[in-house]
Amino acid sequence: MNRQLMKTHVPKTQTNLETFENLLKTFAIQPFQNDEYHHFSIKEIKPESQMPSLFDKEVFISLTDPDHDVTQIQNSFITLDFTMNLLFNNKFDQFSESYKAGTFIFVGLKSSAQLIHEQVLYHRGRKIDGSLQNDSTTEQFIYNTIKTKSEKNNNRFVHSLYENVRKDDISCCGKYLNIKDISDALAPQTAAPYVMQVNFSVSIPLDDILIFSALSEYPNALFGDLKIKFKINPHSFVFYQIDPVTSMARYYLINKDELLSSGQDKLKDIDLFFRNWSLTFQYTNMFTQIGSTADLVTGVRAEELTPSGLKNLVCDIKPVTVSVRNYVITAAVANMCGYKASQECLNCVRQFYSTRPFVVPAQHIETWAFPSGATLTELRISQNIPLSHVTDMCLLFPKDTRKTTCFENPCNQNMQLSTLGRNFPDFPMNTLNEQFFTMQMIANNLDNIFEATDEYEDSLTTPRGNATRRYNSITYYTSFFITIQCERNSNGALTFD
Known part of the structure; x- marks a missing residue:
């Protein structure tokens, strides 16, 4: 098995750099040969922190396994299972039985990496x-939006994707x-908000987390273990x-045989639904941040x-608020890909890094809030922010404090x-034009x-209204x-990557 592991650099002072072919060799990735006893595998690593993990507790888990000499970070992922108590201020009890099973509300994440709130890495403890x-x-909203x-x-x-x-x-x-599931869970409850327990399972690829974006193969046999707490x-x-029209059509196609055998009343109701659905039934036709209010059917x-x-x-279309009361993480697993390397391979890598540091480029996004909001006519604000080694500045415009992954174009x-x-x-920008x-x-x-x-292109170009x-x-x-x-970097000079 060939694994591409390291990049060898030959000093330019050597005389063999006279040809273009030799120049290319200085940037070649050298493959290492493993014998048939050293193969690829995926290891499931359990967390060191206690499971189940109650609301607002940290998960501490290793990202390396002793059976791997080299860990393939770019192919590894974390799986989380958790139970969440969702709150609704409406019981959805005005649905006929014919329509309950064919209409849906989606609750989820725009990208799984956005689930992580706080994180820190550990190396050798x-x-x-x-x-x-x-x-x-x-950080993950910005990084994953432009994927x-x-x-x-x-x-x-x-x-x-929307x-x-x-x-x-x-x-x-x-x-x-x-x-049907929502109304059945909420029906016995007498006081709002009404609680529904929902189980989620989420897979988070490590290279969807910004700090791991440039880390591919990590020789943990030489440099020690990595752990993450989040x-x-x-x-x-x-x-x-x-x-509702789309979901009802899918429901009919999937359950056609069952519906045909259940009698004519339900089929007549579904037929009435398709013939009489009106464009005047206007509901919120986009993702809404949990904890906020949207017009729902x-x-x-x-x-x-x-x-x-x-x-x-x-x-019936009414304002509905969906929020979260609490959650419990029931299981967490780091699914780590890697392989064993032959001793010859490890010795070669060890010799290479004996005189060089093992450098992993990593980016980090710092979040700063401006001290005041917009007036009725303009947005004119200032903030003192220390800038060091800055590649980009990103501006986000939350409509309120509940917005964490949903940001609209301010049309400035x-x-x-x-x-x-x-x-x-x-030059001044117009946030809606072609330029x-x-x-x-x-x-x-x-x-x-x-x-x-x-959805990213539409966010940049779609006007939300007129005067x-x-x-x-x-x-x-x-x-x-x-x-x-x-x-720019900290000495005031501009550098362009």
Whole structure:
């Protein structure tokens, strides 16, 4: 088995660098040969912290296994199972039985890595300086929002793309709760908010966490164990009402045989639903942050108009708040990929690093809140922020303190950021025009062969209203943030990567 492990550099002072071929060899990745006894494997590592883990407790788990000489961080992931108590202020008890099982509310994460709230890494039992992140949710929101469309589509159950969720597709990170299960759980309760217990299982790829993004193969047999301690953030969840027409059609196709054998009444009600669903039934058509309020369909029923059996479809739409009371982590597993290496291989790596440090480039996002908000006419604020080795500045505009992964375009004009007397960019921006869109694609390396997700592009380009009214949402546009390239270091000089 060949494993690409290290990059060898030949000093340029050597005389064999006269040809282009030899120059390329100085940057070649040298493969190491393993015999048939040293193979790839995946190890399940249990946490060192106590399980089940109660609300707001830390999970402490190793990211290396003694059976691996080399750990493949880029292929490894953490699996979390937890039970969450969701709160609803509506019982959804105005649904006819014919429609309950075919209508759904999605509760989940836009990206699984956003579940982590705080994190810190340990190497050989000691905390790694600079690895502490107190706002990992925001960090992973920024990092995962600009991941390419193909990467997110290929990672089923890790990312929840709006265009997939609205079609009731299983490619999502979360759960579809049908109205029947919700109403059955809430029916016996007499006082709002009503509680529903929901079980979730989430897989978090390590390379979706920013600090691991440049770490691929880690020779733990030489450099020791790695561990991570983290808390999860229940407020990073979102909820969304699936298009009832789409979900009802899927429900009919999947359960056609059962419906045909159950009698004609339910089939007639479903037929009435498709014939009478109206565009006037307007509900919130995008992800909403957990803890916030959205207009949801709270009742669909067929009401008789005449004694002869003529029916009309009635749809109730009301503001509904979905929030989290608490949660319990029932299980946590680090699924670590790696392999054993031959002694010859390890000796070669040991010799290579005997005179060199093992360097892993790592990025970190610091979060700073401006001291005041916008006025009715403008946003003019300032804040003293120490800048050191900064590649980009990202601006987010939460509408309130509950927004942790849902940020809308503020639709600002003449927007600029100033630091040390320099403006970024050099001219005022309009956050909706073509120039701004192109600048954001370039800043996030999505301007050539890499395609941005539809929801990110829509967040950058979709107007939310005009001078007199706010538009109803027809797409998802709460994945908005502004990336401003600055690339400066602590001595005031500009460096461009």
